[in-house]
Amino acid sequence: MPGRTCRLDAPAKINLHLEVEDRRADGYHNLISIFLAVSFGDTLVIEENGAGGTTAITMERETGLSGGDDLAALPPEKNLVFRAVELFREKTRYNRDLAIRLIKRVPAGGGLGGGSSDAAAVLRALNVLAGAGYGRDDLAALSACLGSDVPFFMYGGAALVTGRGEIMRPLDVPAPLCFVMVTPRFGSSTARAFALLDAARGRAGGNAGYGDAGYGDGPRAHHGDYLARALGAEPSSWPFYNDFLPVLAGEQDGIYPRMMGELHAAGAAFTGLSGSGSSCFGVFPPGTAARRAAARLKKHGFFVQTTIFLASMPDPMLQ
Numbered sequence: 389m390p391g392r393t394c395r396l397d398a399p400a401k402i403n404l405h406l407e408v409e410d411r412r413a414d415g416y417h418n419l420i421s422i423f424l425a426v427s428f429g430d431t432l433v434i435e436e437n438g439a440g441g442t443t444a445i446t447m448e449r450e451t452g453l454s455g456g457d458d459l460a461a462l463p464p465e466k467n468l469v470f471r472a473v474e475l476f477r478e479k480t481r482y483n484r485d486l487a488i489r490l491i492k493r494v495p496a497g498g499g500l501g502g503g504s505s506d507a508a509a510v511l512r513a514l515n516v517l518a519g520a521g522y523g524r525d526d527l528a529a530l531s532a533c534l535g536s537d538v539p540f541f542m543y544g545g546a547a548l549v550t551g552r553g554e555i556m557r558p559l560d561v562p563a564p565l566c567f568v569m570v571t572p573r574f575g576s577s578t579a580r581a582f583a584l585l586d587a588a589r590g591r592a593g594g595n596a597g598y599g600d601a602g603y604g605d606g607p608r609a610h611h612g613d614y615l616a617r618a619l620g621a622e623p624s625s626w627p628f629y630n631d632f633l634p635v636l637a638g639e640q641d642g643i644y645p646r647m648m649g650e651l652h653a654a655g656a657a658f659t660g661l662s663g664s665g666s667s668c669f670g671v672f673p674p675g676t677a678a679r680r681a682a683a684r685l686k687k688h689g690f691f692v693q694t695t696i697f698l699a700s701m702p703d704p705m706l707q
């Protein structure tokens with residue numbers, strides 16, 4: 389007899405701004421980033437069964453595109469959804485058998501946080517199913533070991549994200565924002581992008597970020613205030629950028645500058661790279677411009693998605 393079922397959407401994210409500071413002693417980098425949740429994402433359906441502690445995951449891919457790693461081909465211990473379940477079981481001794489359907493729409497390796505959002509969604513759903521009573525902060529702290537982007541998805545909306553990705557300050561988004569997200573037919577490895585950035589900075593003689601000794605936290609906080617204020621300005625005057633763009637710009641025959649150029653030509657007020665690639669995005673005024681831009685970019689063979697800023701995370705639905 390099947391038990392309860394929980395259905396939950398797992399929104400993707402866009403990095404409007406992504407500054408990478410120096411490499412830390414633990415190998416990670418401190419970041420200063422603006423994360424925005426968007427209305428496009430994956431869906432998880434979690435069915436509770438007996439009390440054997442088993443986890444079965446099936447994946448359906450709705451889009452024709454697979455970016456990098458295909459989840460189905462991954463060994464379970466590398467699958468973030470599986471690892472999230474194991475982590476939750478460890479913490480709570482929850483032992484119901486789980487059948488998880490993962491409806492994937494977000495391209496893998498695309499810098500849109502698909503896998504991270506799925507992992508966060510599983511923890512949020514299990515929290516409800518198991519009646520564990522964790523708050524958002526508890527879940528964010530618990531999820532940090534799964535990946536640097538996971539804690540953001542416990543809050544969603546817009547946030548200034550610092551530290552390794554675990555320090556969150558909510559931001560106001562004053563105007564409705566409409567995005568066209570463009571993903572090429574390949575994924576980009578985060579670890580590789582960080583290594584390329586370190587190598588480029590090593591050749592250039594290092595990077596004097598806010599994480600450098602002697603700066604303290606004052607300038608970093610001022611910088612955060614500056615970025616938060618900038619979000620209120622017209623997108624065409626945003627000062628945001630992504631530190632990975634210069635190191636990835638020459639890859640794949642310059643596909644990143646080309647995607648951004650196409651978005652600009654199609655009327656985007658601002659364009660950027662999300663995460664460490666491979667997706668780029670354009671910001672459009674609400675209306676038909678975004679749809680026209682999407683149609684134009686699809687002709688180039690990219691995976692293209694039109695979406696809007698999502699102010700609050702969807703709640704798990706028990707059936």
Ligand code: C5P
Pocket residue numbers: 415416417418419534535536537551552553578579582
């Ligand atoms: O945390 P996550 O597993 O997503 O990170 C993947 C890789 O990206 C890490 O192993 C690390 O090399 C790099 N990374 C980093 N600094 C961050 C986040 C990720 O150096 N803040």
